[in-house]
Amino acid sequence: MDVLTMGTAHRSKLAVSLRKSANEVHEAQRFQHRMFSEECGAHYPGRTFQPYASVRVGMFNFIDSGTLGDKQMVQGLNAADELTGASSISHLIGGVASHFRSPKLPPLCVSQQAVHSPSGLRFPDRDTGLKIRYDLLTLPVPIMKDPAMTRSDRRPAVRPRPVSSKLEHEIKLSVDPDCRLPRLPGTPLPRKILTSTYYDTASHDLARARITLRYRVEQGKKAWQLKLPLGDDRQEVEILDQHQLPPAVFRDLLVLHLGERKLTPIATLRVWRTGLLVRHNRIPAAEIALDSVSVVKNDCVIQRFRELEIEQAGPDEELLRGLERQLRRAGAHDHDGRPKLFRALSLPAPAPEAPPAPKAPPADHVKWVLTQHVRWLLAHDPGTRLGTQIESLHQMRVATRRLRAVFRAAQPMFVPEWAASLANELAWLSEFLGQARDLDVQIAYFNGESARLDARDRKPLAQFVAHLQTQRERLQQVVLSELKSARYFELIRRLRQAAQAPSIVDTAVTLHELAEREFRKLRKAIRRMGPSPNHAVLHAIRIKTKRARYAAELALWSVGKPAARFMKQARAVQGLLGHYQDSFTAGTYIRAFLKQSTGVRAGFVAGRMIERQRQRRDAIQKNLTPLLKTLVKRGKKAWG
Structure with a gap:
């Protein structure tokens, strides 16, 4: 009986019998090889598939010798444990065969563990192939070494290097060739030379996204x-690294911007730097650097500035x-x-793309707004993946929220099914980004509260903050997993397509009417608010303020200053109500802190924080009424 056509019962019996002896283990291994070879041979007649095992990753690879030059393969995962592991063999008969026979897929059988890229499935190199899980039986299977594999093919395991990150906020000025730093209060820094080799794609994809990648020697x-x-x-x-090849971790962060495009050196700059460290109250406040830059090509200086x-x-x-x-008084200029x-x-x-003319068709305005928000989302995707600056995730969530608002406000202009599908996917993205953002806000709040407490009261709160940080680290893994998923890459592909060519139907609706509709909903909610609104009402x-603000953004360039004034006031209201929401959420976390820390001091600390949050919400409600009156007034002037 052919192993590829035997029934489930026969395969189960075979699985049991193959566990009995070491010889049968090797038989099981040959069984795997035969099934893959025959299945691949059926798909590609006339080709021979040879077994190959990667020592570095401990995987069985079945390489089509006819396409070895193209480095395409079928690869079986040899367990999580590289050297000792039992092979977890799943979905072989059903999954592999069906994937091989699917006309929509390349000659690779893939599962949920396949590596995805923005352009679809990533074709791997010899050492990092797609992982295929199959499960016919579970056996301890020894790794077969490929005699054709030389030592140079075996990469030693590299321990991940630490990644450091910092926020860079700077002002740049131009100077004349004879300019010198004026006398300023501070400490002179030693002169140093920096040699930087910059990397990008041939079409400068990173530069166009305001991203810089360089290898610096200092x-x-x-x-x-x-x-x-x-x-x-x-x-x-920054990653300290002696190797002059871009680190894999950086390529992973930049996957949306690079895809499968190759990084190459595009420029080498040599900088002579003199500087001054300025202190304020003995604390470093700013660093001033005067850079003399030489652009080097083929060991020759071709430009200086x-x-x-x-x-x-x-x-x-x-x-x-x-x-x-x-510094401007000393001769520096714009x-x-x-x-x-x-x-x-x-x-x-x-420079940002110029907005459309005021009298341009509504579709041009919608397209321009979509483009801005998609670019903002893509710009903050790498930082969100890295997870070292909470503002990256915040800005990515803001872009997601604005995109959802555009699809909602301009719904009459879009093909309904197309817009609804994108809105649903954006809601999925916003959900897990929102969970992480909420924790970031609360961790920052409790850290601030801790700084205001006496030393003896900080300990229980510090333990609670550590607990929240552990939750946030776990949630970061969830975020990272979703950002690596096929679903997310497909959403990005569709958003890029939407920004270039949105599915717009012929409609007589104007942008003014769309913004007016959202404003009327907001005004109605404000009128029904009452003198003492509860949390749900606020x-x-x-939410309605956000929607009205983002709808006004669509009409900004056609309506002009009245729309801009309304948006500014809506931003102020939105910010104030955001603080109210944060305060309400903090109360939930304070109760969780009290439940976790049952000591007397913890109860005292929790009581103080709850009282401060109550006072905070009372102050917000007191300041809210005049802001809302102004918002309605400006809305009437903008939309009638």
């Missing part, structure tokens, strides 16, 4: 540095502006906004 220190957008600032991520950077090192942003004024790499490559400054008004 006084013997060698590191890979990645600069990511973070709101209006940037996040700098100078620039001045003021990087914030403390919380006082006003001090940064004061230093800027002093910078053109281009990063060093852009100047080296003679690229124009990164939460509903907050």
Whole structure:
């Protein structure tokens, strides 16, 4: 009887019998090889499939020798434990055969563990193939070494290198060749030379996304540095590494921006830096750097320029502006906004796409708004994956929320099924991002409360904060898993397509009418609010304020200043009600803290925090009424 056609009962009996002796284990191994070889041979007649085992990852690979040059393979996962493990063999008969015969898939059999990329399934190289799980039987199967594999093919396991991250908030100024730093209160920094090799795709995909990847050598220190957008600032991520190939962790972070495109060196810059560390009350407040930059190509300098950077090192942003004024008086002037790499490559400054003309068709306005929000989401995807700056996830969630609002407000303009499907997927994305954001807000709140307490009262609260941080770390793994899922990559593909060519139907509705409709819903809710609204009423008004604000954004360039004034007031109301919501959520966490910490001091601390939250909500409600009156007034002027 052929093993590929035998029934389930026969396979089960075979599984039992194959467990009896070591010889039968090897027979089971040959059984696996035969099934894969015959199945692959049936799909590709005339080709021979050879067994291969990767020592590095402990997987059975079945390589089509006819396409070995293309490095395509079928690969079986040899357990989680590389060297000792039992093979968990799943979905072989049903799953593999059906996947092989599917005309929609490449010659790889894949399961939920397949690696996905924005362009679909990622074709692997020899060492990092797609993982195939199959489950006919469970046996301890020894790893077969491929005699054709040389030592150079075996990569030693590399321990993950620590990743450091910091927020970068700086002001750039241009200077003349003879400019010198003025006398400022601070400590001179030693002069140093920095050599940076920048990497990007051939089409400068990273640069166009305001992302910088470079390999920097600084006084013997060698590191890979990645600069990511973070709101209006940037996040700098660094990995100390001697290897001059981009780290895999950076490629993983940039998967939406790179896809399968190759990273190559595009420019080398050598910088002579002199600087000054400015202190305020003996605390570092800012670092001033005067850079003399040389662009190097084939060991020859092809371009030179100078620039001045003021990087914030403390919380006082006003001090940064004061230093800027002093440096301008010393001869510094406006910078053109281009990063060093852009100047080296003679690229124009990164600038947002101009909005459509006021009288442009409504579809152009909707398309422009969708494009802005999709770009914002993509810009903060790498930082959300990294998880070191909570603002990255916050901004990604903001983009998701705004996209949902656009699909809701402009619903009459869209093909209904298309818009509803995208809105549902965005709701899924917003759900797990929102859970993480809520924890970030509460951890920040409790850390602030802890700083206000006496030393003896901090211990129980510190333990509770540690508990919340553990929950947040677990939730980060959930976020990361979802951002690696096929569902998320498909959503990104559809959003990119929507920004380029949204499915819009012919309709006579105007953007003014769409914004007016959302404003009327908000005004109705405010009128019904009453003198003492509860949490549910205020939460509903907050949601309607968001929707009215984002609908107004669609009509901003056609309506003009009245819409802008309404949006500004809606933002203020939304922010105030957001603080109310945070306060209400904090009460839930305080009760959880009290339940976990049963001591007398913990009860005292919880009581103080609950009272402060009550006072906070009372103050918000007191300030809310005049803000809402102004919002309604401006809404009437904008929408009638």
